[in-house]
Amino acid sequence: MAMTTASDPVLSQPPVSRAPAKRRGPGKTPRREGLAGYVFLSPWLLGLMGITAIPMLISLYLSFTSYDVFTPWSEVEWVGLENYREMFTTDPSFWASVVVTLKFALIAMPLKLAVALGVALLLNRERRGVGLFRGLFYLPSLLGGSVALALAWVAMFNREGAFNGFLRIFGIEGKPWVFDPDWSLETLMLLAIWQFGAPMVIFLAGLKQIPAELYEAAAVDGASRWRQFWHVTIPMLSPVIFFNLVLETIHGFQGFTSAFILSNGTGGPVDSTLMYTLNLYVKGFHDFEMGYASALAWVFLVAIGVVTVIFFSTGRFWVHYSDADER
Amino acid sequence: MTTLTEVPALPPAAPPVPVNRRRRDIPREIVRILVLIAILTVVLYPLVWMVGSSFKSQTEITSNLNAWPREFTPGNYKVGWTSLGTAFGWFFVNSIVLATLNVFGNAISCLLAAYAFARLRFRLRKVWFAIMIGTLLLPSHVLIIPQYVLFRTFGWVGSIAPLVVPHWLATDAFFVFLMVQFMRGIPRELDEAARIDGCGPYQVFLRIILPLSRPALVTTAIFSFIWTWNEFFRQLVYLGDESEWTVPVALRQFVDSTGQSNVGAMFAMSVLSLLPVFVFFLAFQRLLVEGINTSGIKG
Numbered sequence: 001m002a003m004t005t006a007s008d009p010v011l012s013q014p015p016v017s018r019a020p021a022k023r024r025g026p027g028k029t030p031r032r033e034g035l036a037g038y039v040f041l042s043p044w045l046l047g048l049m050g051i052t053a054i055p056m057l058i059s060l061y062l063s064f065t066s067y068d069v070f071t072p073w074s075e076v077e078w079v080g081l082e083n084y085r086e087m088f089t090t091d092p093s094f095w096a097s098v099v100v101t102l103k104f105a106l107i108a109m110p111l112k113l114a115v116a117l118g119v120a121l122l123l124n125r126e127r128r129g130v131g132l133f134r135g136l137f138y139l140p141s142l143l144g145g146s147v148a149l150a151l152a153w154v155a156m157f158n159r160e161g162a163f164n165g166f167l168r169i170f171g172i173e174g175k176p177w178v179f180d181p182d183w184s185l186e187t188l189m190l191l192a193i194w195q196f197g198a199p200m201v202i203f204l205a206g207l208k209q210i211p212a213e214l215y216e217a218a219a220v221d222g223a224s225r226w227r228q229f230w231h232v233t234i235p236m237l238s239p240v241i242f243f244n245l246v247l248e249t250i251h252g253f254q255g256f257t258s259a260f261i262l263s264n265g266t267g268g269p270v271d272s273t274l275m276y277t278l279n280l281y282v283k284g285f286h287d288f289e290m291g292y293a294s295a296l297a298w299v300f301l302v303a304i305g306v307v308t309v310i311f312f313s314t315g316r317f318w319v320h321y322s323d324a325d326e327r
Numbered sequence: 328m329t330t331l332t333e334v335p336a337l338p339p340a341a342p343p344v345p346v347n348r349r350r351r352d353i354p355r356e357i358v359r360i361l362v363l364i365a366i367l368t369v370v371l372y373p374l375v376w377m378v379g380s381s382f383k384s385q386t387e388i389t390s391n392l393n394a395w396p397r398e399f400t401p402g403n404y405k406v407g408w409t410s411l412g413t414a415f416g417w418f419f420v421n422s423i424v425l426a427t428l429n430v431f432g433n434a435i436s437c438l439l440a441a442y443a444f445a446r447l448r449f450r451l452r453k454v455w456f457a458i459m460i461g462t463l464l465l466p467s468h469v470l471i472i473p474q475y476v477l478f479r480t481f482g483w484v485g486s487i488a489p490l491v492v493p494h495w496l497a498t499d500a501f502f503v504f505l506m507v508q509f510m511r512g513i514p515r516e517l518d519e520a521a522r523i524d525g526c527g528p529y530q531v532f533l534r535i536i537l538p539l540s541r542p543a544l545v546t547t548a549i550f551s552f553i554w555t556w557n558e559f560f561r562q563l564v565y566l567g568d569e570s571e572w573t574v575p576v577a578l579r580q581f582v583d584s585t586g587q588s589n590v591g592a593m594f595a596m597s598v599l600s601l602l603p604v605f606v607f608f609l610a611f612q613r614l615l616v617e618g619i620n621t622s623g624i625k626g
């Protein structure tokens with residue numbers, strides 16, 4: 001009986017049922033679809049909780065303890081902000097790794113993007129063979145992150161490597177660059193720059209979107225190629241430059257494999273290749289100072305967050321969106 | 328696009344200009360191609376040198392600094408294959424098993440999540456979507472310590488479970504994002520037609536979205552394979568015994584072992600380890616390049 005009254009249009013019309021009726025809107029079976037939504041989303045949700053969110057909280061907790069993997073959970077010692085204090089005041093390897101990482105990200109990544117943009121400009125023609133060039137330039141991006149290439153790279157910049165063979169043509173006697181603290185990080189930077197193919201492909205796609213009329217108009221106005229580049233290409237491409245810059249910088253902060261292989265996991269010579277993530281590895285999985293390493297991880301997360309915020313807040317001033325008026 | 332129309336109208340004399348430029352461009356074009364070839368030579372040289380060195384004898388590696396060997400010595404491959412306690416082929420099997428599991432894990436779990444985000448309406452959808460986008464920029468290294476602690480309490484350390492399970496739970500947000508973008512391009516009329524014919528959200532997924540998502544699935548599969556193949560940090564942390572090692576973890580041993588004595592073998596195994604990625608590159612070059620264009624995925 002109750003069911004008939006509920007479905008009776010006259011009785012169920014009053015305010016109570018208005019909200020659900022409105023929410024139903026144009027959709028036909030919202031409840032069923034809502035359930036299906038969560039069914040399809042369930043693996044992702046489980047991953048978000050189990051692989052991302054809960055470990056993040058555990059990590060935050062651990063960062064206030066002196067946890068190593070061997071002590072049972074009940075005996076974990078709470079040390080408050082001690083890990084963070086140690087990091088900023090007494091641990092020299094922390095600051096060494098910050099300097100190395102900043103150098104790597106702030107020098108190698110802009111250079112990589114400059115090379116990527118330069119080659120993209122050279123390739124930006126509707127010609128046969130462009131596809132082949134594009135593919136071959138992209139190849140290092142696929143191979144470069146591997147252990148195999150890091151090994152070859154170290155060999156190449158070692159005493160008997162190809163680079164010194166090249167220098168010998170000019171009568172210069174090289175040295176084992178990878179084991180010279182003044183040059184080891186530079187060789188890793190070159191390895192990163194060598195992988196310019198991925199941002200190059202993104203630049204190429206961006207360049208194709210710039211309407212040819214803009215160049216024609218600029219040429220009619222007497223703008224040289226150089227001025228066209230600065231006043232048409234760069235502003236029109238700025239969203240793509242911005243996208244690549246954010247992605248590559250954040251990617252650059254996380255360099256690990258090549259530094260690990262070059263230094264055999266130590267960050268040497270003399271901490272010159274001690275990338276932040278490598279330091280984290282050494283502290284966590286070599287010294288088993290998991291509490292301290294968790295603090296390192298949280299500082300890293302905050303630092304990347306800050307960098308991202310800086311990018312997005314300064315981006316307003318130089319990134320030009322041509323559809324801005326339509327928004 | 329509006330800026331386009333705001334550009335001042337051109338005087339009628341405009342058309343000849345491009346023609347003039349094109350004629351002047353011929354020497355410029357030659358310089359351009361020469362510069363490109365020069366850059367390409369520099370870019371490809373390390374790879375050629377690597378392959379060449381893998382065929383050099385031990386004495387030639389230190390004496391001949393040219394890329395190509397004077398005398399071909401395939402023996403490095405034989406030495407490298409057996410230089411560790413376990414035959415190198417076993418590491419290839421481990422890597423292939425791991426990569427295959429991750430290919431299917433990513434393809435299935437990310438497709439399910441993407442369908443929910445792209446097509447279904449449910450409570451908190453926008454919130455979850457924003458969180459998913461947020462995890463795109465989350466550095467994976469931040470989570471490595473607590474994940475290790477967690478997986479250790481499950482007793483998973485020293486097995487491939489920690490390297491596989493996350494990929495079956497759609498934690499590679501890049502692929503979810505790629506598939507959402509792709510599905511937005513599938514006409515909604517198809518879903519609606521299917522619904523009118525009585526299909527629910529599950530049938531729409533199976534009969535419309537799944538078959539039409541093949542290109543996105545292929546892109547995801549290829550990138551999953553290559554990324555797992557190249558991945559090192561996690562494999563280094565979680566794989567213990569030599570019998571579990573994957574190719575990158577095994578290759579790493581060439582740094583430990585007495586150094587100079589094994590350089591030829593090291594080159595040989597490095598070249599072998601890059602071969603599968605190279606084959607993927609040859610087979611799917613166009614698809615890979617388009618894959619990065621649609622989603623900004625890095626190689």
